[in-house]
Amino acid sequence: MFYYSVKRILMLIPVLLGMTLIVFAIIHAIPGNPALTILGTKASPEAVRQLNQSLGLDNPWYVQYFSYLKDILTGDLGTSIQTHAPIASEIWPHLAATIELSFVAMIIAIVVGINAGIISAWKQNSVFDYTAMILALIGVSMPVFWLGLLEQWGFSIKLGWLPSIGRDDIRNGVDPITNLYLIDTLLQGRLDQFWMVIRHMILPSIALATIPTAIIARMTRSSMLEVLKSDYIRTAKAKGQRMVWIVYKYALKNAFIPILTVIGLQTGLLLGGAILTETIFGWPGVGLYIYNAIQYRDYPVIQSGILIIAFIFVMVNFIVDLLYGLIDPRIKYK
Amino acid sequence: MIESLLHVENLKKYYPIKGGKFGRVSETVRAVDGVSFSVREGETLGIVGESGCGKSTTGRMIMRLIEPTEGKIVFQNRNLMNLSKKEMRKARKDIQMIFQDPFASLNPRHTVEHIIEEPMIVHNIGDRKERKARVEELLELVGLSSYHAKRYPHQFSGGQRQRIGIARALAVRPKVIIADEPVSALDVSVQSQVLNLLKDLQEKFNLTYIFIAHDLSVVRHISDRVGVMYLGKLVELSESERLYDDPKHPYTKALLSSVPVPNPNVQTERMILQGDVPSPAHPPAGCSFHDRCPFAMDICSKERPHLKKLEDGRLVSCHLYD
Amino acid sequence: MLKMSDPVLKVEGLKTSFFTDDGEVPAVGGIDFEVKEGEILGIVGESGCGKSVTSLSIMGLLPSPPGKIVGGHIYYQGEDISHAKESKMRKLRGNEIAMIFQEPMTSLNPVFTIGEQLEEAIKLHNQRLPKKEIENRSVELLKRVGLPRAKELLKEYPHELSGGMRQRVMIAIAMSCNPKVLIADEPTTALDVTIQAQILDLMIKLNKETNTAIIMITHDLGVVAQMCQRVVVMYAGKIVEEGPVKDIFNHPKHPYTEGLIQSIPDLHGKKERLYTIKGSVPKPGSITKGCLFAPRCEFVMDKCRVNTPELSGGEHKSRCFLHQEQGRKEVRT
Structure with missing residues (x-):
């Protein structure tokens, strides 16, 4: 029973990783720029570029993924756009x-x-x-x-x-x-x-x-x-x-x-x-x-x-x- | 020395078992562990043994339905192990098989005609008309009637289904038939009908049989020579009368004395073995029978005996006859 | 208290049928036999002869619906139990009449330990026995059926045991309450021949030790010859011959019995062409007139196809006109 449980727990790791990767990919696949969503469609290209940089959205996807993974592991689920409250405590x-x-x-x-x-x-x-x-x-x-x-x-x-x-x-x-x-x-x-x-x-x-x-x-x-x-x-x-x-x-x-x-x-x-x-x-x-x-x-x-x-x-x-x-x-x- | 039709040398089948901790190959099951024998044209070689001894695996390996791990299968001076998949399929025309379960080995959705005709189609024999005629001929041959051709397997009794299986095997005029427990699912009265049929067909077509079964009296009845298997190895091989009347290997002795004789006047002195057959994943060192053998000696746990020829020509794998 | 010669179990005119969409299918068509205390009785026949249905009828374990006892009586120690209440039967089962089955691999519950299953059997009929005592008795039983490491075995699951060991456990469960009758339905058919020898040996030993009567249901005439004192031969739901084992094997009085004996290949002696009984067992209920064996019988006479012979004779009974009229000792010489 012990080995069985350990084996199951180890098998959980790739599943959870795969899951975060899929969620990450889906959100990325959704058309539209988050910066535009936040700033509104009339925002200047300069402001969009700055926000992208500060959000880290100009980094390659794997860098973004790992920082996303790090956030999740530390319990940081981000901030709600609507209420500006941390999602982890709100949810x-x-x-x-x-x-x-x-x-x-x-x-x-x-x-x-x-x-x-x-x-x-x-x-x-x-x-x-x-x-x-x-x-x-x-x-x-x-x-x-x-x-x-x-x-x-x-x-x-x-x-x-x-x-x-x-x-x-x-x-x-x-x-x-x-x-x-x-x-x-x-x-x-x-x-x-x-x-x-x-x-x-x-x-x-x-x-x-x-x-x-x-x-x-x-x-x-x-x-x-x-x-x-x-x-x-x-x-x-x-x-x-x-x-x-x-x-x-x-x-x-x-x-x-x-x-x-x-x-x-x-x-x-x-x-x-x-x-x-x-x-x-x-x-x-x-x-x-x-x-x-x-x-x-x-x-x-x-x-x-x-x-x-x-x-x-x-x-x-x-x-x-x-x-x-x-x-x-x-x-x-x- | 009479030329042998089929010759098997050092045939082995090992199965790796994955399991234990984190899915490594933890052990190897030696289902068949170095079996050699030859079969002469027109004879019947019986192979007996208890479940798990590797007799069925051996039978299937001869047709390469199970791929051997190692060994040679020489049929008509050709090593079947060297054939490609396509060539092997052709070679199977000469070696056919009859299975134990007449209920499971016939496709329930095909008519008997279709079932028997199929091997002929596979091997490109005759045209449609010729094949139909052959099906009728085969049905008569195995004791059924031509009007049975249009029926489905479920409309037949167990014995009749086994006859259909035999007709299918005969359809391509094979030289060798490997029969794997062909009568063990049948009632006694039907079993004798099928055994007689197999004998008649052998005489008629000079067929060579490899007859695999667990029932010792059935094997004796049909076989010219008999091989006894235990834990993946042949322990004794000789002419059937001699083997039954004067068994040499202690396992053969025990096996024979275990059979309840259907005659209340004969009270046989039973030699009852202790314990179960060990797992083929952990066969005992030395002679694999030594832990259950009443005659075991020191050497038996140390050295593995080999199949030796005794003076009278029979083969035994036992240190008692060193 | 019963006398030694009194039957502990007596079956009288038992008829059991299955009620299917096609109507009533008779499986057992009126049979009589009895088992004396301490006796080993064989019931032998081919598949579909009704031997297993007979045993399930005695135990009150017929799958119902569709199975139903439609006639006759089953007396256990003089009391008719053929239509006894379920609560009454529960007290008999396992306690007075126990049963073991053909498939040791599937007859034990895979998700409970050997101990749980054995102790349950003891506890069911000995409610007040203390836990410690039950455990001791379980260990004792496992030892008695020849199982090593009895104590550890109690904690193991069925899949950790071989077929032979499982059948020993089944026997231990059956013997746990010292039953008067043990019904063994093809107990060794699924086992290898060397293991079969062990199990048969064990059953004979237990029979001698406990004086439990055994009804040995089998298709194997070898098992009957080596184990039983008396035998009942069944064909198509009826008894065709009954008597002491030696009489039946030496002087069969029914062509079917004779045919069965002749069709088995010998282990020794000259190899001869096997005797065969032509055709196959009739479908239940398909023959309504005359002797059920007539269509396959070598010695069939005109009257056999019209009239139904009765089971008659002294100790050695048979259901055949040939013997009743001509008084022939043997069918074939």
Whole structure:
């Protein structure tokens, strides 16, 4: 297990480097001169040249790349054109909002998806199986923004049960400590606010969880169907073991590798791709942050946002890789 | 000395294993480690051994379906190892193969006619009409009927599928047929049908067989001479009757005594070996059988024995006969 | 308490079918046999004869749907368990009737250690046993089935073991609760012949030590001849012959049994052309009238195609008109 982890960590280095190189290249490939963007189209050629020089934009690309890499490694993500604030400190509250929402959504997706998949496989061709799989099909094909709008219309506007927008009530805002509101409210002992935060999370997290739930359920079902047919399940039955135990302990652990892969991919997608949900529910996450930056052509912010999302994606997959080794003893020997 | 049709000399197949720490080549699996034998025209050479002994690899190397690491394969006085890929493809017309799994080795989407005709197309034999006629002839030959030609493999039973495999191998009129576990997937009653068929065909066309199997009684039945393999090496090679009635190598003895005899009146004295076959990546030093051999001597762990000819002409690789 | 001669397991008129899209396919068409305490009974037959379905029916492990017991009874120590509740069967399985399977490579769960899988079997039927005691018993069992390094082995995973060792672990699991009956479904078919010899030897030893009855399901007549006291020969879902091993091998009373024995090549003696049974095993349910073996039988008579013979005879029973009417001792002389 130790060598396996070390090997995985070493393999991470070229991936991360490649990632920064790609982000760097994309921004460079975008037509237009950053100096012109900053100074405006009417700037004199002299001013543009001076700004280029002071920004280091007249250096060869690899010099620019290495200075960019150095900045990232020292935690300097640059300055936002729009707000003139350092991006590194500005982005964290947004990131925290996204992480919190995605985390809750993934918990819902994992619990509901895996259980639905297991029961569908166990009771194959039952009413439950058919219903669950039709719902899963609807789940993967339903556009998120449509589901979000339906939720808002139903539960906020018609029934008035849940808030439709934001992380907290405007008049009863949470004092950020970590910016993870569920933790912050608990640290401050504000159970009323904790409950408020949860109420705010319900609709967006369900909207966000729909697709992962459906995908996880389908993957769990097919993986479990395969495993339940295997010889060692028959062996467990022949020992006199209970079916519930066999399914949840024996079969699930064997079926888990493909499920874990899907969970990893979906988590990465949620963390990066929640722009639609965040926009609809006014959730101040990274998605919304980047969305606004795009509207303002705030290139440093876009660049940093993409970099962070890519970084999270890589890290989630790294963790998944480590978990493979824990679940299946055969993997670390390959 | 009778001229041999096919002669294999010091055939080796080593597989490097990457792995261990940071993907270096950490060890070498010696799947086949210096096998030599010759086959005379019209005879059947049986090769027996347990799983992992390298018998199937040896069979495939003769056709260069697996590229040997080292060694010579002389067929009709030509070293097949010196042939280019294109020449080798042509040479395969004379050496055909029958595989174990009649279910997996036939393309399920092709008709039987297509399957049997294909090798003839590959080797440019006859025109369309002649080939069709040949397919019908072959089907009758292996005990099927010409009306089977338009059917698909899944419409046949295991035994019938193996007959189709045999017909395909015979299509190009080969001289040598390498049969790799051809009856081990079949039921007893069907197995005997296929074995009889193979014998009949051999007599009819003067075929030469290399018959690879793990079932000792099947190998004895079909073979004129038998070679026993253990961990990539031949440990004994002799005429089949002699080998079975009076095995020389301790491994052959153990192997033979392990077979449950289908006769309750005969209670054989079993010589039960301890432990498992060692990994071909770490064969024991000296004689690779010495750690399981009940007759092991000091020399056995130090020196690797070589295949020697005994007075009666049989070949044994064991220090007991030094 | 049962007497020595009482059957510990008795199967009466067992019929098992599979219900597919094409309708009911009979896999076992009404069979009777019994196993006495401490006995080794062989069930022999070719693929599709229903021998494995029989064992799964006894264990209550038929894949259901599509499999279902449609008739007959299975008595374990006098009690009918053919339609017993799942909770009742769970108590029997592993504890009273244990089973080992053909594929040792896939019969153990790859992601749990040997220890976890063996200890689970013990714990299931001995809830109150302390942890330490369970571990001691596991080590003891592994030693008893001839595995070295028993203690370390508990922490290893199945893929670290060879096929023969895995089958020993399977036997240890099966024997963990001292069952009265061990059903072994082709336990050595996937193993090499020298390893097969080790495993068969071990099973005979355990049978003598524990007096556990063994039902040996196999296609290999050699295994039957060397291991079993009595044998049941199955063909196309029915028993065609049953009796003491020596009688069956020396004086087979059914042309199918005779044919099977004759088709095996000899290890010694003169090489003769092999006897063959023409044709192949019929599809289940395809023959509805007369003797199931009639289309392949060398000695077929007109009545064989019309009437169905019954299994009859004393200790040595057969299902063949030839023997019942002419009282012939052997099919062939």
